[in-house]
Amino acid sequence: MKTISSRDHYMIVVLDALRALGGRALSNDVYAWLQENGHAREDDLKIIQSDGGTRFRKEVRFARKELYDAGLVTMEGYGDWGLSDVGASTFLTPAGARAIAGMRNNSSEISLAQPNSGSVINPRPTTGPIPTAWTATVSRRIDGVAWTYVSRFGETNLWKIGQADDIRARIDEINRHLPVEIYPEKWGAFRSHPWSDTRSAYVMEQVILNSLGAHRSQGERVMCREDQIRAAWDQSVLRLS
Known part of the structure; x- marks a missing residue:
């Protein structure tokens, strides 16, 4: 069995x-919670850094940076420190933490779930596309981090199960076409x-x-x-991780 690194471990437990x-909490409160609940590794507590x-504390800070870069x-x-809406809904497994940490190995990778302070529904009215002649080649990457x-x-x-490269953008897109005048949800x-x-994201989607x-x-x-959704989700994570 592959041993999980300290950084991946702290990515999971910081959430x-x-x-x-x-x-939302101050960093010192996060450190204290991790220690009080047995999530601080003994070796990491014993080793003193040059500072x-x-x-x-160093590994927790780096773990927080990984989570920040991923928009969680x-x-x-x-x-x-605070949770984004996507971060609040993300319960990482070791495989999930490694997938996020792997983003730093690709300098062209962008943040997957950028937090913002606005509503997920675009508040500005949109217009239909202007008819134009165009030619394009459409391509889609299947490597890189993806989310179920x-x-x-x-x-x-009512629930929707899916997979996307950027969850926030996907939910924004779905909500943009809702008749909000009739349905406030x-x-x-x-x-x-x-x-x-x-x-892998597609496989989990299909399993659920x-x-x-x-x-x-x-x-x-x-x-x-809700309990049926939770059970299906937990069983799929257990089966595929």
Whole structure:
């Protein structure tokens, strides 16, 4: 079995810490929570760095940077860490942490889930496309980090299972075409999991859809209780990780 690195380990538990601390916390509170809940590795606590701090704190800071670059964690100010909406819905596995950390090996990779302060619905009215003549070649990459996600329609029991390179952009796109004059609800991230390539994200999407086959409504949507979605999600992560 492959041993998980300290950095990947702390990427997983920093998200858990921020969720437990209400979605936003000072860095010292995150360090304390990790130690109090047994997530600080003993060797990392013992090793002192040249700046006088422990390797534990150094690795947690680097883990936070990886999460920030992936759009899962925000920086509200110096030492003030928060969860983005996608980060709040992401429960990392070792494979997911390695997939995110692998982004730094590709300098052309962009952040996958950029946080912003606005609504997921574009507030400005859009216009239809202007008719023009054009020629283009369409291509799509299947390597690089991709995400499997479950999106929920408001607080209803309507769910959409899918995969995307950028969850926020995908949800923005879906919400942009909703008749908001009639339905005040919108789609929001509920669960998300990063994979090292699109094929893996697609496989997880299909595993979840197949397990919820009796609840399929239309396309990639299902109608079922929240506990059924949670169970299907957890079983697929356990099976594929």
